[in-house]
Amino acid sequence: MKLILSSFLLAISCFAQGWAVLPNTTLQTVSPPANYGGVTYDYPTYMHGAVDHWSGGVPRTKPGSEQLIVWGGGHVSYRGNEVYALNLSSTPSVARLTNPSVFHGDCSPNDDGTPLSKHTYGGLVYLPRSDRMFTVGGVNYCDTTDDVQNIWTFDFASLTWTLQIPGSGSGPTNGYRTVLDPTTDDETVILYWGNDHYLTRYDATKNTHTALTAWGTPHLGEAVNCAIDPQLKLFMCIGESGENSGVFQATYMDISAGTTYAVTDLSSTLVGCSGMNENYPGFVYDPAINKFVGYPNYGNTAYIIDPVSMTCVPQTFSGGPAINSIQESAHSGTFGRFAYFPHLGKYVVLNSSQTNAYTLALNATPKHGLGSSTPTCIDRDGDGYGVGPGCLGPDADDL
Numbered sequence: 001m002k003l004i005l006s007s008f009l010l011a012i013s014c015f016a017q018g019w020a021v022l023p024n025t026t027l028q029t030v031s032p033p034a035n036y037g038g039v040t041y042d043y044p045t046y047m048h049g050a051v052d053h054w055s056g057g058v059p060r061t062k063p064g065s066e067q068l069i070v071w072g073g074g075h076v077s078y079r080g081n082e083v084y085a086l087n088l089s090s091t092p093s094v095a096r097l098t099n100p101s102v103f104h105g106d107c108s109p110n111d112d113g114t115p116l117s118k119h120t121y122g123g124l125v126y127l128p129r130s131d132r133m134f135t136v137g138g139v140n141y142c143d144t145t146d147d148v149q150n151i152w153t154f155d156f157a158s159l160t161w162t163l164q165i166p167g168s169g170s171g172p173t174n175g176y177r178t179v180l181d182p183t184t185d186d187e188t189v190i191l192y193w194g195n196d197h198y199l200t201r202y203d204a205t206k207n208t209h210t211a212l213t214a215w216g217t218p219h220l221g222e223a224v225n226c227a228i229d230p231q232l233k234l235f236m237c238i239g240e241s242g243e244n245s246g247v248f249q250a251t252y253m254d255i256s257a258g259t260t261y262a263v264t265d266l267s268s269t270l271v272g273c274s275g276m277n278e279n280y281p282g283f284v285y286d287p288a289i290n291k292f293v294g295y296p297n298y299g300n301t302a303y304i305i306d307p308v309s310m311t312c313v314p315q316t317f318s319g320g321p322a323i324n325s326i327q328e329s330a331h332s333g334t335f336g337r338f339a340y341f342p343h344l345g346k347y348v349v350l351n352s353s354q355t356n357a358y359t360l361a362l363n364a365t366p367k368h369g370l371g372s373s374t375p376t377c378i379d380r381d382g383d384g385y386g387v388g389p390g391c392l393g394p395d396a397d398d399l
Contacts, residue, residue: 016361017317017361017362017363018317018318018319018360018361019300019317019318019319019320019321019358019359019360020319020358020359020360020361021319021356021357021358022086022088022092022348022356022357022358022359023092023356024091024092024093024094024356025086025092025093025094025350025356025357026094026353026354026355026356027047027050027051027070027084027086027094027350027353027354028044028047028048028353028354029094030084030094030095030096031043031044031047031096031353032044032047032080032082032096032099032100036099036100037099037100037102039100039102039103041079041080041103043080043100046077046078046079046080047078047080047353048078048326048352048353048354049072049073049074049077049078050070050071050072050073050078050080050082050084050117050353051070051072051327051337051350051351051352051353052077052324052326052327052332052352052353053072053073053074053075053077053078053119053327053332054072054074054075054119054120054121054139054175054280054332054333054335055070055071055072055073055074055119055120055121055332055335055337056070056071056072056120056121056122056123056124056335056336056337057069057070057071057124057335057336057337057339057350058124058125058126058133058336058339059126059336059339059340059341059348060085060126060131060133060156061126061128061341061342061343062128062131062156063343065156066087066088066089066341066343066344067085067086067087067088068085068086068088068337068339068348068350068357069083069084069085069086069097069124069126069133070083070084070085070086070337070350071083071084071120071124071133071135071154072117072118072119072120073117073118073119073141074116074117074118074119074120074138074139074140074141075118075119075139075140075141075142075143076141076143077119077141078117078141079100079103079117079141080100080103080117081098081100081101081103081110081114081115081116081117082096082097082098082099082100083096083097083098083133083154083159084096084097085097086348086350086357088341088344088348092357097159098114098159100117101114103116103117103141106142107140107141107142107144113161113163114161115135115150115152115161115163116140116141117140117141118137118138118139118140118141119138119139119175119332120135120138120175120335121137121138121175121176121177121194121280121335122175122176122177122178122225122226122280122335122336123135123136123137123138123175123176123177123178123191124178124335124336125178125179125180125189126180127153127180127187127189127204128180128187129187129204130153130155130187130204131155131156131157132153132154132155132156132204133153133154133156134151134152134153134178134189134202134204135151135152135153135154136149136150136151136152136167136176136178136191136202137149137150137167137175137176138175139175149167150163150165150166150167151163151164151165151167151202151209152164153204164207165202165207165209175194176191176192176193176194177191177192177194177220177224177225177226177237178190178191178192179226179227179228179235180228181201181228181255182228182230183228183230183233183255183256186203186204186205186206187203187204187205188201188202188203188204188205189201189202189204190212190228190235190255192220192226192235192237194222195222195242196215196216197215197216197217197218197219197220198211198213198214198215198216198217199211199212199213199217199218199261200212212261213261217261218251218253218261218262218263219251219263220235220237220249220251220253220263221237221238221239221240221241221242221249221250221251222240222241222242222243222245223239223240223241223242223243223244223245223279223280223331223333224237224238224239224240224241224249224251224280224283225237225238225239225280225281225282225283225294225333225334225335226238226283227283227284227285227292228255228285229285229290229292229307230285230287231290232307232308233254233255233256234252234253234254234255234307235252235253235254235255236250236251236252236283236292236305236307237249237250237251237252237283238250238251238273238276238281238283238292238294238305239276239277239278239279239280239281239283239333240277240278240279241267243279243331244279244331246277247267247277248267248273248274248276248277249265249267250265250266250267250270250273250276251263251264251265251266251267252264252266252307252310266310269310270305270310270311270312271311271312272303272311272312272313272314273294273303273305273312273314275296275299275301275303275314276294276296276303276312277296278296278297278333279297279331279332279333280297280332280333280334280335281294281295281296281297281333281334281338282294282295282296282297282334282335282336282337282338282339282349283295283338284338284339284340284347285340286340286362287342288342288345288363289304289362289363290307291304291305291306291307292304292305292307293305293340293347293362295334295338295347295349295360297323297324297327297328297333297334297351298320298321298322298323298324298328298351299320299321299323300316300317300318300319300320301314301315301316301320302314302315302316302347302360302362303315304362315362317360320358320360321349321351321352321355321358322355324351324352324355326352327351327352334349334351337349337350337351338351344359345361345363346359346360346361347359347360347361347362348360
C-alpha cells in the first residue's frame with residue numbers, strides 16, 4: 001500500500017499551487033450509447049442531467065483508489081441510474097462503474113434491485129471504513145415520493161447496491177444535506193432535511209436511523225451545503241437561504257455530546273464570503289489547514305472560513321472552471337462534486353459532464369495522508385490511529 005500511495009503522490013506532485021485541468025476527464029465520453037440494453041432512450045443526449053440537475057458526488061478516499069464518484073439524474077432530466085467515477089490515478093480518467101437499469105415509465109422499483117435515478121442533492125456520503133457510498137432521498141424521474149426516504153449503500157468492491165432501510169412518506173423537496181460525522185467511533189452520518197428543517201442520524205455500523213431534533217428545527221438554510229469541523233465539533237452550512245432567493249445564509253451548530261443543536265446565524269457577520277451566495281455550493285472541511293473551504297460552483301475563487309474566528313478570506317487563482325450555463329440557469333449547484341482528497345492535499349471539482357474536471361491546490365506543500373488528520377480521522381500524533389471512522393483504530397493520545 002505504501003508503494004501504491006507513494007507512486008500516486010509522485011504522479012500528482014507536478015501540479016502547482018492553484019487550478020489545474022485534469023485532461024481526458026470529460027464524463028460525457030463514458031455515457032451509455034443510445035438505446036443501451038434494448039431500451040429506447042437517447043442516453044448521450046440526456047446524460048448531462050446526471051451532473052447538471054441537482055446531483056451530487058462523493059470523494060472515495062481509499063488510498064490507492066481515490067475517485068470522485070458522481071451519481072444523479074432523476075426528475076424529468078435523466079432516467080439512467082448508472083454510477084460514474086473520476087479516477088485520480090497517475091493518469092486521470094473517467095469510467096462508468098455500472099450500467100443503467102431498465103427503467104419503468106411509472107417509476108416502479110427497478111427489477112434488478114437498484115435505486116431509481118434521482119436528483120441526489122447533498123444526499124451522498126462516502127463511508128471509508130466499509131468502502132461504501134451512502135445515499136438517501138432525492139427526487140426520482142416521476143417526482144413520486146414513495147421512495148424518497150430509502151437509505152441505500154453502494155459497495156465499491158462488488159459494485160452492487162443494497163437497500164439498508166426502506167423509507168416511508170415524503171421527504172424534503174430539495175433533498176438532504178448529509179455529512180459523515182468523524183466525531184463518533186461508529187461510522188455515522190448526520191442528515192439535515194433541507195426545507196423540512198429536521199436533523200437525524202444514520203449509524204452505518206448498526207444500520208439504524210434516529211431523530212436528533214424535533215420536526216421543524218434547526219433552521220440551517222435550504223439551498224446550502226454543509227460540512228463538519230471534527231475538532232471543534234461544529235456543523236456548518238453555507239449558501240442561499242432558499243433556492244434562487246438571492247439571500248446569503250451561513251449558520252453553524254454545536255454537535256458535541258449533550259448538545260441542544262442550537263443554531264448560530266452568521267449571515268450578516270461573516271464578512272468576505274458574499275461570493276458564496278450561490279445555490280448549493282461546494283463546501284468541505286480541510287484538516288490540513290483546520291478550516292472550512294467553499295466553492296461557489298464556478299470561477300477562480302475559493303473561500304476559506306476560519307471556524308475559530310468565523311472570518312472568511314477569498315483565495316483566487318487564474319484558470320478555474322468556467323460557468324456551466326445549464327447548471328447555473330437551473331440553480332442546481334455543485335454539492336459533493338467539489339471535494340477534498342487528503343492524500344493529494346488537493347480539491348477536485350467536476351461542475352459539468354461536458355468539460356474536464358479540475359484540481360485546486362491552496363498550499364504548494366500540503367500535508368498528505370496518514371500522519372495528519374483527515375476529514376474522517378483526528379490523528380494528532382501522526383500514527384494513523386485516532387478518533388473517527390477513517391482511522392486505523394482508536395488512540396488515547398488523540399482524545
